[in-house]
Amino acid sequence: MRPVAADSFDIAAHVRAGDRVIFGQASAEPLTLTRALVARKAEIGPFSVFLGACYSDCFAPENAEGIAISAYGAVGIAAKLAKAGRLDVLPWHYSALNRAYAEGTLKADVVLLQLSVDPRTGRYGLGFSNDYAVLAARHARTVIAEVNPAAPWTHNADLPADIVPDVLVEAACPPLDIPQPPIDETSMAIARHVVGMIPDGATLQFGVGSLPEAVMASLSGHRDLGIHSGSMGDRLVDLVECGAVTNAHKSLDAGRSVAGVLLGTKRLHDFVHDNKDFSLRPAAHTHGQDVLARQRGFIAVNSAIEVDLTGQVNAEVANGRYVGAVGGQVDFVRGANAAEGGRAIIALPATARGGTVSRIVANVTNVTTPRSDVDAIVTEYGVAALRGCTLVERAQRLIAVAAPSFREELSRRLYEQNRGTHG
CATH class of the missing domain: 3.40.1080.10 (Glutaconate Coenzyme A-transferase)
Structure with a gap:
């Protein structure tokens, strides 16, 4: 035809x-x-x-x-x-x-x-x-x-x-170009904490937005990283060209970057064209729990709108309006948790609206990733490692990475919640 x-x-x-x-x-x-x-x-x-x-x-x-x-x-x-x-x-x-x-x-x-x-x-x-x-x-x-x-x-x-x-x-027109989102100073500060958690040889997944972009932009000094992600943009080209990404140590798809959707410009389009070192795979492979669990050293990097003191993550709703998605966050968090040497990182700025609103909150308005799945929460103030922590320990660690101006209020809310729980 x-x-x-x-x-x-x-x-x-x-x-x-x-x-x-x-x-x-x-x-x-x-x-x-x-x-x-x-x-x-x-x-x-x-x-x-x-x-x-x-x-x-x-x-x-x-x-x-x-x-x-x-x-x-x-x-x-x-x-x-x-x-x-x-x-x-x-x-x-x-x-x-x-x-x-x-x-x-x-x-x-x-x-x-x-x-x-x-x-x-x-x-x-x-x-x-x-x-x-x-x-x-x-x-x-x-x-x-x-x-x-x-x-x-x-x-x-x-x-x-x-x-x-x-x-x-x-076709009557060329494909749509999708430029990289801008990266601000706060995102770069968060990225510095995240890249400290990523060893050479890890296999990485990135969500969409300025925070994952900032992490990718900060990885040029790493070596032998692998890519297994739901989506990927132009920074894949940067990471391959600087020698950070080789896919050499992947336990699956060795030597190949893998993604399911491309979010880039002609630079990315030209790079992946007939490139045997890149595979465009279906969601059963990019997001499949059985696949992710077999990817040793798999590290998932995603973002959030807010996180509460128990570790529950909201990546969907702000001010009563839908602004995000469930997407693949839970798929990748669970896959990273199941992988040998895996880490599931949720990164977010400590505040919103010019510093007037804390993103570390007493209670989230919507739960995307449950607290039982959460591994590490990262803000510009540091890393809250939550694996194996009790509810009180989680809250204390999350308050420590909240913006300083909100820590006293969050501590008060934690005290009130515990007083209500224990009479």
Whole structure:
């Protein structure tokens, strides 16, 4: 089947009123198709869209009027939708989300994919994201694929042979670039504590945002690190080029960096293109507990909105509004805890709103990662190692890494809680 020209493709002939539509995340979003979908929404009639990490403006509140939008979190443009009261969140672990689409428990009527092309054989590949979209394609009524010659050919991410698109469309634009988020001084101060916990030869996972970026930017002096992560951006290139990442000591996928979704610019796209030292793997591999537990020295680095005095982590809700996601945090925390020599690090600034609000709190408003799973909490004031600690010991260690101006109040709250517990 030859791709048809974008200007001759009518998406309204394939999407029906009442349909549920999903598409690839981040740079895997097929912009030719999603832009056409939004442009023709009035002709199609009411339909719904499920978003992942979406960084284009296609589904910004001002463009998506009349489209019902759900997502697994307020990531990228979904944060603006949440603020506008336009987002319905599915609070699932990322591994469970992918498994549900693979099994058909969750379904989409129409799946939009972006495909790359093998430079040697002409086969189609997934390019930027080996995620739930391709799993959902197995159970969808209609699969439409945009073929983008600028998308990288990534290893271990061939389009499965049993997924045959109903229509192929030529890309009318290059893939979406996703620049690195800015890094502030507080993030760098936190990163200095985190990198002190990372030995040479460790295998690393990073969450999304300025804090994980700061940690990666601080690892240039390390050697023989490995990468096994749900997502990865341009700093992968920096770490390989400076010699920090070699993947030499990984117990699985030795010699190869592994990620499931790419969040970068052309620099990353060019680096991973036909690069045998990089694998784009599905969530069953990137987030699978059995896989992570076998990765010796696996260290997960993720961030949070707030942490309470028992160690409970909130990575989803602030001021009553969804601003984050369950995502893969619990998957990676549990995997790191199960791995030989593993560590699960949650990093966050000690304060918010210009220092007026403590992020170490007496009680969180929402629990993403339970206290029973938490290993270490890091702020700019130090590391609170919580493994094996009682509730009182945890609270004391967390107060020690809170901002100094809030420690007295937190100590008072701890005293009141204990007085209530012990009469």
